[in-house]
Amino acid sequence: MDTKDALRAGLRSTPKYLPVWYRYDKAGSVYNDRCLMENTFYYFYKSEISILANNIKEIIPDLAEAPHLVDMGSGNSEKTRGFIDALLQKHGHIQYLPVDISEEFLSSVSDQISEIYGSKLTIKSVPGDYDIGIEKLSGMPGIKLITWLGGGFQNQSYEDQVRRLKLLSNVMTEECRLIISLDITDDKEQIENAYLDPTGISADLYRNAINRLNREYGSSINTATLVLEAEYIHNDRPEETSYVTLCGVSQEKRTHDIPGLGITINLEKDERFYLHEGKGLSCKYSIKQIQTLGLCGGLHLEHYWTDTSNHVAVCCFSTKKNS
Ligand SMILES: C[S@@+](CC[C@H](N)C(=O)[O-])C[C@H]1O[C@@H](n2cnc3c(N)ncnc32)[C@H](O)[C@@H]1O
Numbered sequence: 001m002d003t004k005d006a007l008r009a010g011l012r013s014t015p016k017y018l019p020v021w022y023r024y025d026k027a028g029s030v031y032n033d034r035c036l037m038e039n040t041f042y043y044f045y046k047s048e049i050s051i052l053a054n055n056i057k058e059i060i061p062d063l064a065e066a067p068h069l070v071d072m073g074s075g076n077s078e079k080t081r082g083f084i085d086a087l088l089q090k091h092g093h094i095q096y097l098p099v100d101i102s103e104e105f106l107s108s109v110s111d112q113i114s115e116i117y118g119s120k121l122t123i124k125s126v127p128g129d130y131d132i133g134i135e136k137l138s139g140m141p142g143i144k145l146i147t148w149l150g151g152g153f154q155n156q157s158y159e160d161q162v163r164r165l166k167l168l169s170n171v172m173t174e175e176c177r178l179i180i181s182l183d184i185t186d187d188k189e190q191i192e193n194a195y196l197d198p199t200g201i202s203a204d205l206y207r208n209a210i211n212r213l214n215r216e217y218g219s220s221i222n223t224a225t226l227v228l229e230a231e232y233i234h235n236d237r238p239e240e241t242s243y244v245t246l247c248g249v250s251q252e253k254r255t256h257d258i259p260g261l262g263i264t265i266n267l268e269k270d271e272r273f274y275l276h277e278g279k280g281l282s283c284k285y286s287i288k289q290i291q292t293l294g295l296c297g298g299l300h301l302e303h304y305w306t307d308t309s310n311h312v313a314v315c316c317f318s319t320k321k322n323s
Helices: 003-012 026-038 043-059 080-091 103-120 130-137 158-171 188-196 202-217 287-296
Strands: 068-072 094-100 121-123 144-148 177-183 226-233 242-250 254-258 263-267 272-274 281-284 300-306 312-318
Touching: 003 263, 026 103, 026 202, 043 080, 043 177, 043 188, 043 300, 043 312, 068 080, 068 130, 080 094, 080 103, 080 144, 094 103, 094 130, 103 121, 130 158, 158 287, 177 281, 188 226, 188 242, 188 281, 202 226, 202 242, 287 300, 287 312
Parallel strands: 068 094, 068 144, 094 121, 144 177
Antiparallel strands: 177 312, 226 242, 242 272, 242 281, 254 263, 300 312
């Protein structure tokens, strides 16, 4: 579905929503980086960094030949640099394929990474949706080490998580590995604080989807009239996950023209305007749910590493059944 159709579908649905990926243009990517650094309630970043720093040698599989490093939703590539450094130490040269929908940001990060590593790293950036990145892998020879870091994976609907794991498992051989960081936190207050973010920094990131709609399609929705609300929903069922709902609650009844999309929407007073597709975003998992998710996607959870606070599991999946 193209961007305009996806936006129209969300704005015409009940309840109305904007997809999570739409918040990530260049401004959104800059806000995302600011949140990581300044939202002191966002435990995920600190936990993930500590797991990678303490275990990177073990996380990277021992491979006979240099793998292609594929980075799904690469963002600023900060965490992937640990993988690049360790792989270069062992293999001398590798190919790096960062995949990201935030095209301008991807291009400037790729330039920076290229300057740092020079000819030791061949960078083949893939601007666009995750599906475009996965498509590029089919038929590509060689071993692939695929990373999906920073919570991007768990921001998709469960259906998209399973669908994309299946697509990935189809392009992975037995030597390939998929490394995904997943949130295993189960503390409602900590989770809601990370999202509602009493420091106020994250609001700019969430509201960027609406501000981007205003910039790109000529609407004038005033984000100050949408009060942000986040709620953690716990779910133990093995083929589902816990998740967070995130919306702006409209403080007034108002009609909004969106000329670039050729539609008009009505927001009622107290109506919830969701900032994600599907039931929620930022899924939270038990280890059992992670194993089940992998199996639904045709993958086996080989190993996982956690931090001392048990917030994050960095998970290694393969297509092998008995490793
Ligand atoms: C939460 S950030 C994580 C960034 C980085 N991997 C990190 O660890 O900090 C998610 C990243 O995925 C990208 N992204 C979100 N939805 C996407 C999609 N549907 N296709 C491709 N990239 C997407 C965003 O632009 C953003 O850079």
